[in-house]
Amino acid sequence: SILQSQADLKSYYDFIVVGAGPGGSAVSNRLTEDPNVSVLVVEAGGANNDSLTIDVPLLCTKLTPNTQWDWNFTTTPQPNLNNRVLPFPRGIGLGGTSAVNCLVYTRGSKQNIDKWAELTNDSSWGWDRMLPFFKKSEKFNLPVDGHNITNQFNPSFHGFDGYIGVSVPGAGRAIDGRVIQTTQELPDEFPFTTDVNTGDQLGVGWVQALIDRGVRSSSASYFTPQVLARENLDILLNTRVSRILPSSNNFFNVIEYLDSVSGTLKNLTASKEVILSAGAISTPSILLHSGIGNATTLTSLGITPLINLPSVGQNLTDHIGVSSTWLVNSTLTYDTVLRNATLSESLLRQWEDSKTGINVDTSENHLAFLRLPENSTVLRTFGDPAAGNETAHFEFLFQNGLSQITASGNYLNIPSGNVSPKSSGSVTINSTNPFDAPLIDPGLLSAEVDIHILREAIRTAHRFVEAAAWSDYILQDLTNATTDAEIDEFIRNNAVSFFHPVSTSAMSPFGTTDWGVVDPDLRVKGVNGLRIVDASVAPSLPAAHTSAAVYAIAEHAADIIKSAYGFL
Numbered sequence: 001s002i003l004q005s006q007a008d009l010k011s012y013y014d015f016i017v018v019g020a021g022p023g024g025s026a027v028s029n030r031l032t033e034d035p036n037v038s039v040l041v042v043e044a045g046g047a048n049n050d051s052l053t054i055d056v057p058l059l060c061t062k063l064t065p066n067t068q069w070d071w072n073f074t075t076t077p078q079p080n081l082n083n084r085v086l087p088f089p090r091g092i093g094l095g096g097t098s099a100v101n102c103l104v105y106t107r108g109s110k111q112n113i114d115k116w117a118e119l120t121n122d123s124s125w126g127w128d129r130m131l132p133f134f135k136k137s138e139k140f141n142l143p144v145d146g147h148n149i150t151n152q153f154n155p156s157f158h159g160f161d162g163y164i165g166v167s168v169p170g171a172g173r174a175i176d177g178r179v180i181q182t183t184q185e186l187p188d189e190f191p192f193t194t195d196v197n198t199g200d201q202l203g204v205g206w207v208q209a210l211i212d213r214g215v216r217s218s219s220a221s222y223f224t225p226q227v228l229a230r231e232n233l234d235i236l237l238n239t240r241v242s243r244i245l246p247s248s249n250n251f252f253n254v255i256e257y258l259d260s261v262s263g264t265l266k267n268l269t270a271s272k273e274v275i276l277s278a279g280a281i282s283t284p285s286i287l288l289h290s291g292i293g294n295a296t297t298l299t300s301l302g303i304t305p306l307i308n309l310p311s312v313g314q315n316l317t318d319h320i321g322v323s324s325t326w327l328v329n330s331t332l333t334y335d336t337v338l339r340n341a342t343l344s345e346s347l348l349r350q351w352e353d354s355k356t357g358i359n360v361d362t363s364e365n366h367l368a369f370l371r372l373p374e375n376s377t378v379l380r381t382f383g384d385p386a387a388g389n390e391t392a393h394f395e396f397l398f399q400n401g402l403s404q405i406t407a408s409g410n411y412l413n414i415p416s417g418n419v420s421p422k423s424s425g426s427v428t429i430n431s432t433n434p435f436d437a438p439l440i441d442p443g444l445l446s447a448e449v450d451i452h453i454l455r456e457a458i459r460t461a462h463r464f465v466e467a468a469a470w471s472d473y474i475l476q477d478l479t480n481a482t483t484d485a486e487i488d489e490f491i492r493n494n495a496v497s498f499f500h501p502v503s504t505s506a507m508s509p510f511g512t513t514d515w516g517v518v519d520p521d522l523r524v525k526g527v528n529g530l531r532i533v534d535a536s537v538a539p540s541l542p543a544a545h546t547s548a549a550v551y552a553i554a555e556h557a558a559d560i561i562k563s564a565y566g567f568l
């Protein structure tokens with residue numbers, strides 16, 4: 001159940017899971033399928049229930065940054081983005097970042113996931129063995145408008161009995177026909193694909209989103225009333241873990257947390273393991289404060305190093321993106337809704353009453369995963385940073401209007417992301433106080449190839465709207481940049497993180513000591529009693545929005561843990 005207060009904690013738990021995002025929620029659900037295994041989930045934030053802003057898919061852009069649902073982190077100044085400091089949202093509360101994200105369900109390419117097997121030297125992390133875990137987490141459901149979805153997804157690659165709702169759009173948008181028509185007019189450059197989640201991701205397709213019958217499906221969906229009724233599962237909210245402590249030499253199975261009543265730090269021991277699922281930013285931060293990290297850096301900060309693991313917090317890899325926007329010759333865009341309070345309100349009431357209408361979907365009905373031409377100067381000059389020749393370099397999201405109110409005009413907006421970046425950065429700490437925010441440096445555009453890819457993505461988005469399908473629609477290009485130098489400056493002034501950090505506690509092969517933080521069984525190297533199950537363990541960043549991968553990692557992790565203890 002969800003505990004009312006820290007006073008309700010039991011004295012014995014087999015596993016203590018830190019964090020209730022996709023990693024922590026999925027693994028704690030699966031472990032407690034066995035009534036003999038007891039799990040406590042400790043989450044820094046609250047229940048996140050009864051919030052219209054969280055539940056209504058189209059309101060996703062209102063959830064961050066600088067809100068009650070966000071840790072409200074920012075990056076360090078990014079030198080390649082004209083020293084701008086960017087918001088770096090992370091969700092807090094039940095659902096973690098999956099309660100505040102923008103709901104797009106993508107897995108990346110087969111090559112992306114096969115690269116995990118290669119980097120870990122463990123075939124169980126490759127596509128063929130991971131596909132069942134992607135499916136196991138998923139509860140594909142029909143769109144609320146009941147339209148025929150033949151050719152909008154491929155059922156053989158989806159799961160129908162999992163916990164996380166996934167659906168194709170449940171309300172049409174006025175640009176849908178133009179997007180599809182473009183794939184018919186320009187099929188060589190913009191081929192239509194039925195489903196971007198089959199491992200073969202390239203093409204323009206219908207968005208699949210983390211939605212269950214018109215409502216956001218966050219990782220809290222793993223805690224159904226039936227699951228919460230399990231006597232062996234407790235969830236403690238509003239409780240922040242500061243460090244992981246050893247109970248004896250190298251056995252790190254004790255959490256230190258802030259007692260909400262006394263304001264003092266208390267300890268609680270897991271009889272088997274602590275599972276860190278605090279996400280790609282907080283997990284390495286907790287490890288560093290616990291003395292697990294680069295021994296030299298920790299010593300210089302005044303933290304006693306207990307385990308020397310220099311990769312903790314390193315290799316932070318993230319997507320970067322920027323929007324191209326056009327003024328259009330139509331009033332049938334979201335801008336019209338946003339500017340009209342009465343209309344907005346009545347559409348929200350429609351969502352509340354019948355879970356229908358524009359609010360049942362996220363910000364776009366179509367997306368594209370595309371590559372640069374194989375003979376492009378960029379690839380010849382820099383090599384190919386993608387996981388292989390069937391993996392996207394960039395992604396487009398086709399948005400019928402802006403998501404913030406403007407004084408006038410109607411818009412087409414195409415955020416373009418570089419989804420196979422070569423750049424990387426780090427999460428570090430600069431204080432001994434575990435409650436201080438970490439230093440987040442995603443190192444955006446630190447590798448030169450990445451700005452070239454983003455520049456080509458912007459040019460490609462412009463070619464997309466040059467198709468005849470848009471000829472009576474586009475009024476004015478608002479990007480105002482055509483030369484390489486102008487586009488680069490536009491990127492440096494406007495690009496943002498796409499909020500997909502991974503790899504800060506990356507897996508590396510068993511026996512590898514010069515890089516990596518966890519072994520392929522997700523146990524922290526050189527340590528007993530401590531495992532990590534979240535986005536931080538991904539050995540590389542898929543060309544995809546990241547939550548689907550984290551659910552699959554957690555499903556796999558649960559099987560690994562169950563078999564380690566003979567529960568399977």
Ligand SMILES: Cc1cc2nc3c(=O)[nH]c(=O)nc-3n(C[C@H](O)[C@H](O)[C@H](O)COP(=O)(O)OP(=O)(O)OC[C@H]3O[C@@H](n4cnc5c(N)ncnc54)[C@H](O)[C@@H]3O)c2cc1C
Binds near residue numbers: 021092097534
């Ligand atoms: C604005 C935004 C949009 C995004 N859009 C998409 C999208 O469209 N599709 C997609 O697939 N992905 C998207 N993502 C990314 C996706 O949500 C994350 O990859 C995913 O949630 C990561 O899961 P996780 O379990 O690793 O960590 P998280 O979801 O971050 O969960 C970590 C949990 O740990 C808790 N925690 C942290 N520190 C402590 C502590 N010290 N003590 C106790 N609890 C702690 C946190 O409060 C949180 O609940 C988006 C992210 C953002 C920020």
